[in-house]
Amino acid sequence: MNLDIPLMLESIPSLYSAAIVTIKLTVLSSFFGLLLGAILSLLRYSHSSALRRFAATYSLIFRGTPLIVQLFIIYYGLAQASALRESPLWIVFKDPVRCAVIALGLNSAAYTSEIIRAAVNSVPKGQWEAAKVLGLGQFLVFRLVVAPQALRFALPSYGNEIIMLMKGTALASTISLFDLTGRAKTLVAETYAPYEIFILVALIYLLLGLALQSLVKWGEAKVRLPSPSG
Amino acid sequence: MENALAYGPQVLQGLLYTVLLTVCTVPFAVMVGVTFAAFSLAKSRLLNRVARVYAGLFRSIPELVILLFFYYGLSNVVSTILMKPVEFSPFTTGVVALSLISGSYTAEVLRGAVQAVSLGQTEAALSLGFRPIAAWIKIILPQAYKMAIAPLTNVLLILIKDTALASVVGIEELLRKSSIAAGSTHSPFIFFGGAAAIYLVASIPILVWQEKAEKKSEVAI
Amino acid sequence: MRKAIAISLFVCVLGTLFSVNASLGSDRPLRIGVEGALAPFNYTDPSGKVVGFDVELTDAILDASGLTGEWIRQDWDGLIPGIIAGKFDIVSATVSITEERKKRVDFTDPLYRTSIRFVAAKGAFLDDRNSTLRGKRLGAQRATVSSAHLQKHYPDSEVVLYDTQDALRLDLIAGRIDALIADQIATEDSFLKKPEGTGYEFFGSVIKPDDGIGIVLPKGHDELMQRLNSGIATIRSNGKFDQISEKYFGDTDLR
Numbered sequence: 001m002n003l004d005i006p007l008m009l010e011s012i013p014s015l016y017s018a019a020i021v022t023i024k025l026t027v028l029s030s031f032f033g034l035l036l037g038a039i040l041s042l043l044r045y046s047h048s049s050a051l052r053r054f055a056a057t058y059s060l061i062f063r064g065t066p067l068i069v070q071l072f073i074i075y076y077g078l079a080q081a082s083a084l085r086e087s088p089l090w091i092v093f094k095d096p097v098r099c100a101v102i103a104l105g106l107n108s109a110a111y112t113s114e115i116i117r118a119a120v121n122s123v124p125k126g127q128w129e130a131a132k133v134l135g136l137g138q139f140l141v142f143r144l145v146v147a148p149q150a151l152r153f154a155l156p157s158y159g160n161e162i163i164m165l166m167k168g169t170a171l172a173s174t175i176s177l178f179d180l181t182g183r184a185k186t187l188v189a190e191t192y193a194p195y196e197i198f199i200l201v202a203l204i205y206l207l208l209g210l211a212l213q214s215l216v217k218w219g220e221a222k223v224r225l226p227s228p229s230g
Numbered sequence: 231m232e233n234a235l236a237y238g239p240q241v242l243q244g245l246l247y248t249v250l251l252t253v254c255t256v257p258f259a260v261m262v263g264v265t266f267a268a269f270s271l272a273k274s275r276l277l278n279r280v281a282r283v284y285a286g287l288f289r290s291i292p293e294l295v296i297l298l299f300f301y302y303g304l305s306n307v308v309s310t311i312l313m314k315p316v317e318f319s320p321f322t323t324g325v326v327a328l329s330l331i332s333g334s335y336t337a338e339v340l341r342g343a344v345q346a347v348s349l350g351q352t353e354a355a356l357s358l359g360f361r362p363i364a365a366w367i368k369i370i371l372p373q374a375y376k377m378a379i380a381p382l383t384n385v386l387l388i389l390i391k392d393t394a395l396a397s398v399v400g401i402e403e404l405l406r407k408s409s410i411a412a413g414s415t416h417s418p419f420i421f422f423g424g425a426a427a428i429y430l431v432a433s434i435p436i437l438v439w440q441e442k443a444e445k446k447s448e449v450a451i
Numbered sequence: 452m453r454k455a456i457a458i459s460l461f462v463c464v465l466g467t468l469f470s471v472n473a474s475l476g477s478d479r480p481l482r483i484g485v486e487g488a489l490a491p492f493n494y495t496d497p498s499g500k501v502v503g504f505d506v507e508l509t510d511a512i513l514d515a516s517g518l519t520g521e522w523i524r525q526d527w528d529g530l531i532p533g534i535i536a537g538k539f540d541i542v543s544a545t546v547s548i549t550e551e552r553k554k555r556v557d558f559t560d561p562l563y564r565t566s567i568r569f570v571a572a573k574g575a576f577l578d579d580r581n582s583t584l585r586g587k588r589l590g591a592q593r594a595t596v597s598s599a600h601l602q603k604h605y606p607d608s609e610v611v612l613y614d615t616q617d618a619l620r621l622d623l624i625a626g627r628i629d630a631l632i633a634d635q636i637a638t639e640d641s642f643l644k645k646p647e648g649t650g651y652e653f654f655g656s657v658i659k660p661d662d663g664i665g666i667v668l669p670k671g672h673d674e675l676m677q678r679l680n681s682g683i684a685t686i687r688s689n690g691k692f693d694q695i696s697e698k699y700f701g702d703t704d705l706r
Contacts, residue, residue: 076618076621079621079624079625080625094625094626096627176590176618176627182612185593185594185614188528188532188594189593189594192532192535192555194532194535
């Protein structure tokens with residue numbers, strides 16, 4: 001198997017701009033996912049059982065179906081409804097980038113809400129009571145006692161979730177976006193050199209993944225407690 | 231040709247492939263996972279590094295790209311190594327790629343579980359006179375197994391969903407059959423919605439079971 | 452129960468291991484790559500079989516050449532890379548013969564000719580000049596002569612590429628693209644003639660972007676090429692080609 005190295009070098013500039021799309025999708029949808037995920041996890045602790053059930057069902061549906069199916073439904077499926085096409089919401093759904101961010105964000109929100117919930121649950125209940133006894137209000141208990149510990153617990157899994165999200169952006173190529181995978185498929189169609197292009201693309205994803213992993217490691221080190229036993 | 235119902239049997243046949251693919255991948259994924267978890271826990275630096283590179287590769291590269299890679303490359307690479315032409319069926323290619331993807335998650339979970347248990351416990355067991363292997367089998371693994379159960383079901387759920395991408399290697403699984411039907415009948419909503427419902431129905435028992443398992447482990451702690 | 456699970460897993464493992472096609476004998480049926488999503492040329496019927504003009508034509512050619520084949524469905528943009536990677540022995544899926552493709556794969560003699568044409572909402576555009584379509588979103592299926600046409604001749608428009616014809620048409624209906632360009636016959640047959648296509652029409656010139664449609668082979672398979680070409684000559688002279696062509700296209704001559 002001989003690789004066409006000049007072809008690989010020629011492809012780098014167009015893959016570079018595609019990598020920017022991949023990064024943009026990852027950043028936007030992780031932001032959206034975190035926001036929505038935080039709201040969903042709050043609903044999980046709501047006093048209303050309807051809200052609790054809504055959040056749980058949401059999480060079940062988005063975690064129980066493949067992302068690519070969610071993407072197809074949101075992009076191709078919803079556009080079938082002329083009611084949506086004639087509504088002001090169509091400005092959002094007409095644009096493939098926004099659709100991709102919505103689908104990826106909605107999906108990520110389900111996982112993020114589970115991560116936040118598990119993290120908050122990991123703090124022993126006794127601490128809430130102990131802090132209350134010391135005279136702290138509920139918000140302050142959360143802010144000063146629970147949140148720092150939960151963050152420490154959640155960060156590794158949240159890091160995994162962001163990497164999963166980054167990988168999920170590859171599916172955006174199926175809704176006409178020129179992200180890394182979309183650009184790669186088009187380059188293969190122009191050059192008929194599948195090995196060269198996909199090796200290159202895999203390397204770029206790997207670099208992005210490694211960058212994210214070291215970002216998470218850096219974050220973990222930031223919030224780590226000084227180790228008592230050294 | 232326009233009748234959506236006529237495509238029902240095809241969609242069900244796709245479901246059969248999704249199930250077969252999942253069931254056949256699980257044992258291989260476990261084997262791969264155990265092997266690489268052992269590598270990353272081994273005392274050899276070389277093995278540690280091999281395990282790290284493997285995890286880094288399969289955790290960073292999108293499943294779609296990995297599957298494409300195996301579709302184009304697996305037969306060629308194996309043929310070059312064996313020095314005779316070998317052709318893998320789409321199903322084999324799918325199982326190999328998915329096992330390696332799923333195996334990387336399995337390895338991470340197992341490694342994490344063992345490390346969570348063994349802090350200090352190995353030493354305690356050794357000082358009580360256990361031999362290293364006995365300490366592993368009698369003390370570490372039973373506890374690690376309990377800890378790993380919930381995250382392993384997560385790996386299984388991810389695997390089920392990853393099978394939806396296996397059409398790129400030529401396997402006509404549930405999503406593929408659904409898109410063919412959606413295209414032929416021009417009813418994307420019915421078929422993609424239907425596929426989503428089927429995946430959900432398949433995943434719900436696992437999700438519910440997982441929640442129960444998590445509750446149990448909370449009690450145990 | 453546990454034993455049953457263990458045994459079935461074991462069977463699965465064995466089955467997977469032995470599903471490797473170790474033998475690549477010479478008399479096995481040819482693996483024919485096809486998209487199966489371009490009616491009436493090649494498409495999938497409700498029972499899951501690939502049918503259509505390409506299929507009947509190719510089966511007749513193989514028959515006349517003393518060959519047999521099995522049809523394997525693959526995404527359109529995976530067909531020619533699939534030939535290069537050795538996934539198929541031939542591809543017959545309305546593949547245009549172009550200079551770019553000839554650098555990487557071989558083609559048989561042309562089987563028939565088709566044309567491509569723009570489609571948009573009725574009255575949206577009067578012609579397909581570059582200036583008319585400037586700044587518009589134009590769609591095509593990835594890796595086709597249509598997408599190459601857009602990329603070559605419409606640098607001032609936004610070119611949007613899709614994996615399938617279905618996705619392309621869905622987005623024209625949704626209004627996410629202003630016009631699409633695709634095979635004329637296929638678009639007429641499975642879009643313009645259908646209820647969802649009533650508001651749309653062809654516009655601009657009829658474009659013949661290629662040297663005809665051929666069967667694709669990997670580079671250097673000269674013996675297979677000769678057999679296929681003689682098969683093509685046979686069905687042209689013995690009336691089989693006309694018979695199949697008439698079944699699908701009536702009086703329209705695709706030669």
